Amino acid sequence: MIELKYPFSRDEVRKLKVGDMVLITGKLFTGRDAVHKYLHEGHPSPVNLKDQIIYHCGPVVMKDKHGKYTVTAAGPTTSIREEPYQWQVMRDHGIVGVIGKGGMGPKTLEACKQYGAVYFHAIGGAAQVLAERITSVDGVYLEEFGSPEAIWELSVDKFPVVVTMDSHGGSLHKEVEEASKENLKHLV
Amino acid sequence: MAKKTKKKVVKKKSTVKTKKGSPDQQAIETLVELIRVTSTVIPADVDRAIEKAKGVEKPNTTAAYAMNIISDNIGLAKTKSQPLCQDTGTVVFYIYHPPGFHQTPFIKQIHKAVTAATKKGYLRENSVNSLTGENAGTNLGAGHPSIHFVEHSAKTLEVKLMLKGGGCENVSTQYSLPDTGLSAGRDLDGVRKVVLDAVVKAQGKGCGPGVLGVCIGGDRADSHAHAKKQLFRKMGERSKIKELAALEVEIVETCNKLGIGPMGFGGTTTILECLMDHRNRVPASFIVSVSYMCWAFRRQGAVIDTKTMKLKKWLY
Incomplete structure (x- = not known):
């Protein structure tokens, strides 16, 4: 198990390889469909994303009577929908990684290589295990997109992920897809 | 914190306004409980299948790691009474009712229950207008929730619910x-x-x-x-x-x-x-x-007494 701590360094991220199990401690920003489209259209980010990690997640967030937010469920959403935009967000905003599920395609893989970023896979559906690792909600941006689509700034402690795409061109998703297609040929 | 925007994301005040203890109120309470259990407790048959699968993966692989987290998540969601998955899905009801059952009031009760369950956090604010992108935060809207009625010959009311993630x-x-x-x-x-x-x-x-x-x-x-x-x-x-x-x-x-x-x-x-x-x-x-x-297979069913609208038993 590798520990990755905030502030994140690109050198450390470059060392990560497909199959590494990583515990992230520090800061994450959620960002999913609406945010990626918004950034892709050239709007400035309401928060500096340089050397940050974007988490493809639409959490369940509760607000108490004092106005304090708590995340009560926060698993990853399917990342492939951000495939048209992710490379550009990596290039223009300098993020060091994204967390999601299901993996991403060749454009993102190429951007990971070019800009020094990785794709972390969180366990889909594990909204409680992952919400437990969120220690505080530190901010919210673009709330007008609706709660699941907003950017939530989260502090996390030992957030469990697996590297499935690294900055050296490695992709577990590509490997598994090719192997399973080959297996299928012999099974039909 | 960013500036407050026009829409409040999380509202606390309950909108359930019916006479306390009335069958109408009881129906809403029973439906909220059905939504809570569906969202937070994996059905026993699915749990057994997941536990069996967990034992099959080779130790120290990412697959085994995933199954362990899945299994932990099932336990945690139940204990904390919080959603198994943050995508609480399309809310799909199948209602099997006796002849003469009035569907219209029941639809209203479902709507109130869905709104209340959203405020309690059993459902995420998950319903988006496909044209405008607006999220009213209630999980009500065109086609939401999805409700299907089926008349059956039994005297009981059976309400089956599935929360199917995107x-x-x-x-x-x-x-x-x-x-x-x-x-x-x-x-x-x-x-x-x-x-x-x-x-x-x-x-x-x-x-x-x-x-x-x-x-x-x-x-x-x-x-x-x-x-x-x-x-x-x-x-x-x-x-x-x-x-x-x-x-x-x-x-x-x-x-x-x-x-x-x-x-x-x-x-x-x-x-x-x-x-x-x-x-x-x-x-x-x-x-x-x-x-x-998905593995976070959220479906449950409730047999409901048509007179009192109280829960009689779970179907799964």
């Missing part, structure tokens, strides 16, 4: 046979080929290990709805048609030789179950629909 819905699919590319003809072997193709195309995107609901035949709309309805069957409930029962078993075995594994990490268990049925078709059409359900 990830697995997005990998659900439909084929029109023959499919030249897949060499799939209009027979059970052709059906088998397209179902396997759907599983390979889904990879880990549907949050596997998943469960397949399959419908052979019907028009495009009925076929898909019937495929999804198969997911109300219990795990291991084989088709009464011998050939389909055999195909269900064979498809699970074959899928688990593909090597896609939990979350698409590679590994042994790709699919937990396959539940198939058929509908008649017109001569020109041979539709096969595959409804993919």
